[in-house]
Amino acid sequence: MSELTLLLIKLAFLAVLWLFIIMAVGVIRTDLFGPATSKKRSSARGREAGRPRPARPARRRRNEPRSLVIVKGPLAGTSIDLTSQPIIIGRAKDSTLVINDDYASGRHARLFPDNGRWIVEDLGSTNGTYLGQSRLTRPQPVSIGQPIRIGKTVLELRK
Amino acid sequence: MSEALSAALPPVKRRNAELVMLLFAIGITLFALIEASLTRNGEMPPNLFLYGGLFGGLALLAHVFIRFFAPYADPLLLPLATLLNGLGIAMLWRLFEATGDTSRGSAMDQLILTAASLVVFAAIVYFLKEPRVLQRYPYITALTAVFLLLLPLIPGLGMTINGARQWINLGITSLQPSEFAKIALVIFLSGYMVTKRDVLSLVSKPLKIGRVKVLDLPRMRDTAPMAVMWGFCIIVLVILMNDLGTSLLLFGTFLAMIYVATQRSSWIILGLTAFFGACVMLYPLVPHFRTRVVTWLDAFNPEVFCTDEVIANNADAFCVQAGQNSQQLVQGLFAMGEGGILGAGLGGGKPGHVPEVQNDFIFSAFGEELGLTGLMVMLLALALLAQRGMRIALASRELFVKMFASGISFLIAFQSFVVIGGVTRVIPMTGATIPFVAKGGSALLSSWIMLALLVRMSNNARKPAPVAIQDEGATQVISR
DSSP, rough: HHHHHHHOOOOOOOHHHHHHHHHHHHHTHHHHHHOOOHHHHHHHHHHHHHOOOOHHHHHHOOTOOOEEEESSSTTTTTEEEEEOOOOESSSTTTEEEEOOOOOSSOOEEEEEEEEEEEEEEEESSSEEEETTTOSSSOOEEEETTTTTTTTEEEEEOOO | HHHHHHSSSOOOOHHHHHHHHHHHHHHHHHHHHHHHHHHHHOOOOOHHHHHHHHHHHHHHHHHHHHHHHHHTTTTTTHHHHHHHHHHHHHIIIIIITTTTTOOOOOHHHHHHHHHHHHEEEEEEEHHHOOOGGGGGGGHHHHHHHHHHGGGGGGGEEEEEEEEEEEEEEEESSSSSSSHHHHHHHHHHHHHHHHHHHHHHHHHEEEEETTTTTEEEEEOOGGGGHHHHHIIIIIIIIIIISSOOHHHHHHHHHHHHHHHHOOHHHHHHHHHHHHHHHHHHHHTTTTTHHHHHHHHHHTOHHHHHHHHHHHHOOTTGGGGGGGTSSSSSHHHHHHHHHHTTTTTTTTSSSSSGGTTTTTTTHHHHHHHHHHHHHHHHHHHHHHHHHHHHHHHEEEEEESSSHHHHHHHHHHHHHHHHHHHHHHHTSSSSSOOOOOOOTTOHHHHHHHHHHHHHHHHHHHHHHHHHOOSSSOSSSSSOOOOO
């Protein structure tokens, strides 16, 4: 075995090792940019957007909230998209939004749409639901950015 | 897209990507064997097909197993572990089989241990469908961990190797129970932190100097778990068993996990202060610990290194005994320096100069033969493994799994740091093993157990939510 061949083998081995790492990083690219198929899907969505959209999204008014965001508390940063379904907030496992908050009741509060407005209603919780500074006694409409406080958790409607 | 959704992993299987990477890792192992044999002996390795068939077959079996039983698992975990394990086997082959001296161990032994570890790996992936069941018995798990850690202290059963009492003698083989205790400890800590998280993270007493708030200290009574952990690590591990590596590893993991659970830096400051305070106090009292520090700080002193001259002057000098001099550390540093950027090529160096090179110092053998370029690959592979673990922790929904996955990935990262830091003279030598790479059954087995847990957790974090049979709002699908 000549020196040169051994040198080439040595360099080839190191190159192969690095190739492995580069490929490994390529595999975890999907963490950041989503799976490769999503490109196809999003381009399909793009084509769809060119066509006139069905009536439903058009019905949405401008100032209607789109999502409910937790701004404070153990689950801060979580958000859920608003649909036409009511949202039950509480510690019970079957709530729509399960909050892990010691000061919340099992079924604490309900948020439901009514003619384009969202109404918050306290479901007889122990520690109460606060809209802004005041404790809820009856269902009240929530405007965008108004803080709803449940225990240590603070939620907000966002556009 | 909301933040909660972006933290979750997309429900894709990517098993083919895993297969490609796995075949690549097996290929690298065989390439390493061929290179070592060609460079050292000038011929193809005599039983290349045996090694290739066994190692490749085992890894592919593990892959097929994951395909069936954990199809949504992270595609990088198995290939990265296979690469590290394969490089370790190739290096052991080069150290022992290629030189014809298999008295201190052999690559074949390591291969058989890999096979046994993979069986345990498969069993865990198969039987542990929901890792959260481990949360049920935190205190029993803690007792198990303590029992395993103390097992070597039982007279007749415990064995002392290289000054550290951390092995037990099982007749046919010896076992290092602390390798398994650390996993049990992570299980306990995860369960404990999930229940005590609020108390540990919310209640605090501000520490003020004058009017300036310096730090939010935890209440005295909440520091009990840390005090227990600290006392245990220091007293039992350092004083009774001389097992500095495990002590450092366990306490570091504990600090990391309490930080993950509470996000409070005061815990880390408190813990590190207590740990270093204890180290300073123990320094004059524990001779084993003192030796480690002296051989670290003063490694190049002829008296500490034990040169031939020193021995000639004083034949029964203290440093003549194995483990009481810095020869291993300094020879390892020389070996890595000899390797330089590109290394001598597998089989081209002289790793035999480093005593006990097959254990912790296998890292310096890699440094000598693969150079900085190769060492970086090894470090990156370990870092990617830890990163995948953290990613699983981010993507999981359950608090316990979040704690568990981050604890395990921290264990992998910190273990690598303790060993590599020791070999490269960043911290004192402690005597732990690089995950997957170094020789030793217990270490290999515990590494594969950790990998199995990560594979299972990543599968559960990634798999799509079960679909309800009918679109009933109130009915929830529960998977077991």
